[in-house]
Amino acid sequence: MKIIILGAGQVGGTLAENLVGEKNEITVVDCDTSCLRELQDRFDLQVVEGYGSHPDVLEKAGAEDADMLIAVTSSDEINMTACQVAYSLFHTPTKIARIRSPNYLKYKEKLFQSQDVPVDYLIAPEQLVTNYIRRLVECPGALQVMEFADGKASLVAVKAYYGGSLVGHALSTLREHMPHIDTRVAAIFRRGRPIRPQGTTIIEADDEVFFIADTKHIRTVMSELQRLEKTYQKIIIVGGGNVGLGLAQALEKSHPSVKLIERNPQRAEYVASELAKATVFCGDASDQELLSEENVEQTDLFIAVTDDDEANIMSAMLAKRMGAAKVMVLIQRGAYVDLVQGGDIDIAISPQQATISSLLTHVRRGDIVNVYSLRRGAAEAIEAIAHGDSSTSKVVGRMISEIKLPPGTTIGAVVRGEEVLIAHDDTRIEQDDHVILFLVDKKYITDVERLFEPSPFFFF
Incomplete structure (x- = not known):
């Protein structure tokens, strides 16, 4: 995919870092020569110096055949104008703009339309950060809280403490402690390094544990890993x-x-x-x-x-x-x-990570409806919708044990209608299921995207 990123600041630079290793052709535009030089020294990408809203600068950046424009400069006005220029002069298919001012966001439903200000997807950093913190406040003790399928399922990161009933025990004992609640540990990070969770894996104190469950059961699962904190008053x-x-x-x-x-x-x-x-x-x-x-x-x-x-x-x-x-x-x-x-x-x-997660949702191929960037971009949690049938899809109609997942990738849960199904080897994926995956190594993201792109030429 050919992507133009306007703005080489913290958000633009972090986004470029996330996308450059995924077989994308990235061009970054900014007026700050030193920022551009630093990005070019670190990553395999193109840079263009100038104002991102100027037609000649966009043309130099390759807007004529770009698949996507992502405007994340510090100016709402430049971001909006750049999307307008890309739409009117270059017919860029997808245009994303970061808009911070509440004065614009208040009228977003009427303002950001093709016939007015042609922004396909709006990123409002302050709102994203506010929602991110609100979820943490509502879930005392969590390090991260990620919601999927309109809040039906949640992926939560917690630190395992001495005294937690699971610390020092294998993951296989989780069901013994909670016989009526189904959950799955999607990943464990120990001293900053990922550990593949298996039934025999012993949870140690200070492990960062990512588990997925029906949102209404989150607090119960957390109580098995640490002393449950009271609701903040x-x-x-x-x-x-x-x-x-x-x-x-x-x-x-x-x-x-x-x-x-x-x-x-x-x-x-x-x-x-x-x-x-x-x-x-x-x-x-x-x-x-x-x-x-x-x-x-x-x-x-x-x-x-x-x-x-x-x-x-x-x-x-x-x-x-x-x-x-x-x-x-x-x-x-x-x-x-x-x-x-x-x-x-x-x-x-990090407000950048919240913003990057929202941006990646719109960049990913296939029907990806949620992306969360984790561990400073090293890992990702993804919600993808399964389309097609057994003859056109690599996942629909198959049990999880039959799906060829990339290395370090696990399916944590499947949301089917109102039901949250924790993933097991014999769980069969059906059409329109929301599949929640965890990748400890995001270099395999392209392989995951291909899994959820139905093709009339695919035969299992």
Whole structure:
């Protein structure tokens, strides 16, 4: 596939890194020569210097025969204009734009149409990050929560702790502990390296365990791997930007005490006017006196989501030292995420990974309806819809044991209508099933895509 990426920043660069090894022809456009040079030195791709919305720049980037344009510059206006130019002059089949401003998103249903602003798929980073954090808040103790099939099934990452009833035992004992609940461990990462889960695999303390189950059973399964955390009652959010405000609006409906700290007086006043129950304070979250006044030592969850990585880290570390039970931070720089998570910082959240996951959903071939980028892009969780029949599909009509899965790939579950079926060797895939797969090595993604592309010429 020939793909043009506009923007060589953190999102554009990470996206290029994810796609360049998958037999795609990638061209990155940006005005920053140093960013382009760095990408070209690291990856096998083309670069073009210039404004991505200018017709001559798009032409130089190969827009005339490009399959897809992905506009992820820091400017909503440049992203929208580039999609318009690609549509009007070059008839680019698929156009994706990152749009951040709520003023545009408020009218997205009317605005982003072919006859108006021709954007095929809209990526709203702040909304994606807000939803990502909300899922973590709703599932205390989880490191990641990924929903599939409209929330019917969930893939959850947890850290196995000493004291968990499964630690020190083989995976085959999972059914003994929970005879009435079906679940499957899709992957285990031990000291950063993937371990293929088998019945004889012994779960060790500090293992990062990814399991899949019917969403309504998630909490029960988590209790087998770690001490089950109570539902968060008292929450402090730091930062009144789009993410902080959206998060406060989502959480104030279901949590008894939500406080938000914003240092800008004008923004604090605006945020307060947009919230119904949450309390807004104007001040610096790294001010020990302010945190003490707001009883941070009684806080169940402290979430720092300003646009300043250092401020987020420092305020969260201070809150943890002062007694906050759990802290989460939003970190823009991907290199920081692994550095800080697991010490004083319980969970570090990368907005780039949330954005990349949404972008990959639209880039993948076959009927891929959900993609989650995991472990800094090294692994992926995918939801694919099975189409065709036994004569045109490599999966439909076959038991999982008969499907030739690429190395390191496991099928975790199948969602059929309203029913969540945990995958076993004798589970047979039917037409229109939503199949949830986990790849510990994403270099095989092309092979997975081919599995779910029905062909009239395929014969088993």
